[in-house]
Amino acid sequence: MELLWLVPALPLLGFALLTLARRLVRGVAALIGVGSIGLSMLVTLWIAYSFLVSPPQSGAASDTVWSWIALGDFRVSVAFYLDSFSLVMILVITIVGFFIHLYSAGYMEGDDGFARFFAYMNLFTASMLILVLADNLLLLLVGWEGVGLCSYLLIGFWYRDPANARAAVKAFVVTRTGDAAMLVGFLLLFTSLGTLNIQDLLSKAVSQWPSGSGIAIAAAALILAGALGKSAQLPLQTWLPDAMAGPTPVSALIHAATMVTAGVYLVARTHAIFALAPPVQLAVGIIGVATLLIAGFSAITQRDIKRVLAYSTMSQIGYMFLALGVGAWGAALFHFVTHAFFKSLLFLAAGSVILAMHHEQDLLKMGGLWKRAPVAFWTFLVGALAMAAVPPLISGFSSKDWILSWVWSSPAGGPVLYVLALLGVLLTATYTARLVTLAFFGRERDVPEHVHPGGALIAVPLIVLAVPALFLGLIQTPRSLGGVNLFASFVQGVLPEPGAEGPPSTELLLMAVSTLVALAGLVLGWALGVSQARAHLARREAEPAGSPLHRFLLSGWGFDWLYDRAIVGPYRWLARINQSDVADWIARGFAALSRLLNRLLSLAQTGRLRWYATALGIGAVAIVAMVVFL
C-alpha cells in the first residue's frame, strides 16, 4: 500500500505539467493527460492485486504521506485510507477515467483548448481520488471542493458562449448550497467528537450518540444536504441537465466516475451516522425514489440525446440513494460500479453519434444511424440494455435487481417503495428504448451526407468499456441465477447488509416481475419512438406544440421555473431593494473607518526629519512613563 499516494498524485502531476508548460504540442499534451491517468490506473490495479492477495490485517490500510499541521492533539495530515470500499471507488474512477481520457484525445482533437482541457480533466480525476481516499474530513473537503471547481471549469469549458458560462455558474451555485450545509455538518462533527479522522469519528459517534438523538439527526441531515447537491438529487438536481453544456467526455466523467457519485460515496462512507438517524435515512430513500421518478418522466420527453442521458443519470443515482435509504450500502455501491461503466459507455457512444451528426443533438433529426455508425450503435445498445436492466448477463440487471430485492425485504424498505421503484424500472426501460429507436432505427431524417463517428481513439474505448457493461453483473448474481456473491463478500466488512435476505422464492418472483416490467417498458419506449419519428417526418419543420403535460415534463417538472420564481427572483428582488442593508453598513463603515484612520495616520508621515525625531522623543517619554508609573 506504500504506492497509494501515487494514485491521486499522478493525475495531479499531470495537471501541474499541463498548466505550467505553455504551448505544448498536442501529442505531448495528450500523452501527459492520458498517460498520467493510465499510470494511476496501473498503480491502482497493482494495489488491488496486492490487496486481494494479502489483505491488510484489519481490512484497511492507511498511509500517512505527511502531517501538515500538528499541534498537541490537533493534527491535520495528508493521509489516505484504503479499505475494500475505497478500493472499489478508485478502481472505477481510474479505469473509467482512463478510457474517458483516451476517448477525449480523439474527441477534442482540433479544439483550441486541448491542453487546458486535459489539465482540468486531470485535476478533476485527482480531486475525486483524493475525495474517496481521504482519511480525514479536511482532506475530503479538499477533494470535494476540487471536484466542484473542476466541474465549474469543465461545464463552462467553451466559455465564449454565455449560455455555457451560465450553466457552469448554475452548477457551482446549486451544489454550493449543499456544500455550505455539509461544511456546517463537518464542523458539528468536529466540535462534538473532537477529531477529524473519519474512522475515529464514526466509532466515536456510534459509542457516544444514542440512536435517534438530535445531534445525530442534525449531523446526518447536514451531510445529506451536501450529498444531494453533488449527486443532483431532489431538491438540488436542477444543475445537472444544464451541465450538458460541457464537452461530451466531461459529461461522461461527471456522470460516471466522478462528481455525482461523490454524494453516494459520502453517505455510504458515513453510514454509521445515518444508521443513528432513522428519520434522515428514511428521507434518503424517499428522496431517491422521488428523484428517480421525476427524472424518469422527464427523460421520456427530452429531444436532446444528452439531456435524456442526464435525466437518466439522475434517476440511476436515485436508485443508489434508494438503496442507501434502505440500508443496502453494498447494493448501492454495486450499482455505482455498473452504472459507471454503462453510463460512461452511453455518453461516449452518444458523443460519437454527435460527432457523426456534425454536433446535432436533436434525437428527432437522427434515425437509421445503426448502419451509418455501427460501433457507436452496438456499444450504445449494450449500454442501453444494461441501463434498462434486461437480464441476464447485462450488468445493470444484477445491480438493480439486488437493490430491488433489498427494497422489498429490508426492514427500512417495504412494498410502497418497491412499487415506486418498479415504476422507475418501467420508466427507465421506456426512455432508453425510445432513445435507441429514435437515434438508431427507422428512416434517416436529417442525417448529414457524410458522417464521421470518429477514429480508433473513439472506437477503442467504446469497445473496451462495453465488455464490463456486458459482463460485470457476473460477479454478483441473484441466488436463483448462480448466486455468485463475490462483490458482496468483498465489501461486507465495510458496508454490511441491512438484514437477512428473504426466501429464494420471493426473490425469484421479484426478479420475474421486474424483468416483465422492463420488457414492457422496452415495448412502450419502442412504440413511443416510432410514433414520434413518424410525427416528426409528417410535420417536418413545424415545431410540435405539445400538451401542457408534455411541456411540464420536458422542463424537468418545472423546477427551474419554480426556483426562478420562488428563490432566484425574490432573492434578486431582495438584493435590489436592500442594496444598502445593515450588513453593507458594517462593511462600508469598516472601510470608511479604515480610510479615515489611514488619512489621519498618513498625516504623521510628513517626511520631515525633525518631526520623526520629535516622535521618537515623545515615544520614549511615553514608554518611560508607562514603565515607571504602572
Next chain:
Amino acid sequence: MSSEQILALLPILVTSAASVVVMLLVALKRSHGLVFGVTVGSLLVALAAIGSSVSVMPQAVSSLLIMDRFALLYIGLILAATLAVALLSYAYLESRAERREEYYILLLLAAAGSEVLAAAGSYVSFFLGLEILSISLYGLVAYRRQTPLGIEAGVKYLILAGASSGFILFGMALIYAEQGSLQFAALAAAKGSSFDVVSLVGFALIVVGVGFKLAVVPFHLWTPDVYQGAPAPVTAFVATVSKGAMFALLLRYFIQLDLYQYGAVVLVFGIIAALSILAGNILGLLQNNVKRMLAYSSIAHVGYLLVALLASGPLAVSSVTFYLIAYFITNLGAFGVVGYLSSGEREAEEIDDYRGLAWRRPWVAGALTASLLSLAGIPLTAGFIGKFFIIAAGAGSRLWALLIILVVGSVVSFFYYFRLVLAIFREPDAGAQVPYPSASLAGGIALSVLTLLLVWLGVYPAPLVNLLGGMTSGLL
C-alpha cells in the same frame, strides 16, 4: 581563546574576514564579478562553518558571545538571507555605471554585525553588533547617491538610528550604574522580584532603541521613507536581516530575564504590538508605492511577531522563530522581485509598474504572487503556517485582545496585498509599458529557491517545526 571557542565562532570570523578580503580585492582591482564570487563563496563557507560549530556548542566565548543552538540557528538564517540579498543585488548593481564593489564590503559587515547581535550575551556585544550593523546600513541605504531620495533616506536613517543608539547607550549606563554588571546572565541572577526605578527607566530606554530598529509604533515613521529610498536589495536586507537579528536579541533577553513576570513590561509590549498591527496595516491600505506598501506591511508583521513573543510558554519561541523564517523568505521574495524588475536607473516601485506582470513575466509574477499570498497568510504558504502557530501560541496564553487585533489587522491587510495581486493579473497596458531589465541568472536562482521554500514550508512544515522544537528547548 581555546580552539573550541574559535571553532564555535567560525561563522562570525569567516564573515568578518571576508569583508576584509573583499576590501583588499577592491583596492587591488575593481571587478564586480570577482567580488561577487568571493562574497557568495565566503557566505557559503560561513554557512558550512555552522556545521562545525554545532559540534562544540554551547560555548561561551569570553563573556560577550554565547554560541548555543539558538544563536547558531539565527546566524544560519542571517547568512542565508544575506546570501539571497547578494544574489539579488548582482544584476541590480551590474546595470549601474560605477562603484559596484564597495557594496559587498558593507553587506558582509552588516551581516557580521547581525551575527554578533544574535549571539550577544551582554550589553557590550549587543551595542557592538548593533553599531557594526547600523553603520554599514547607513552606507547601504544611501547607495543610490545620484538620486535625492537615496541621500535623503541615508541621512534620515543616520540621524534617527544615531539618536536611538543614544537611547540604548543611556539605558545601558543606567542599568550598569544600578546593577553593576553588563552580563544578561548576571542580571538575571541578581534581579529580585521587581526592578528598581532606575533600572526600569534604563530598560525603557533600551526598548526605545530596539523599537526603532524593529520599526514598531511609535518609532515607525522613518520606515517608508528609508525603504523607498534604499536600493531594493538593501530594503530587503533592512526588512529581514536587521530586524531578525534584533528580534533574536530581544527573544533571548526576554526569556533570560524572564520579563513575563513584569506586568508593565508586558503591557508596554502589548500596546506596541497592537498599535503596530493596526497602524502598519492601515497605513498600507491606500499606498500606491510598492516599496512603501511593503514597508508598512513589515511594521504590521513585527506586531504579529510581538504577539507570539508575549505568548510565553514553550510554543512562543518556536512560533516566533518559525514566523520569522517565513517572514524572511516572504519578504526576501517580495523585495527580491522589486529588485529583479528594477535597474540601476529606475526602481519598479509604483503599482502601475506591475500591471500585467503575469502576462509579461509569468514566472516572476508567480514568485511575487506567492510572496503576497504568504504575507496575507493564505494556506499552502509559509505565512499561513506561521500565522497559525502565532494564533495557537496566543490562544494558549489567552491573549484574546491581541488576537482579535491581529485578525482585524490581517483582514485590513488583504486589501492592499490583493490590490497588487489584481494589478499583476490585469491585462497589460497596450500603450506605454514599463521596460523591465533582462532576466538575471543569480536573481532568478534566488527567487526560485525562495518561492520553492515558501511553498515547501506551507505544505510540509513538519521538519522545520521539529527542528525548532529541539532548538528552543535549550534556551528555556
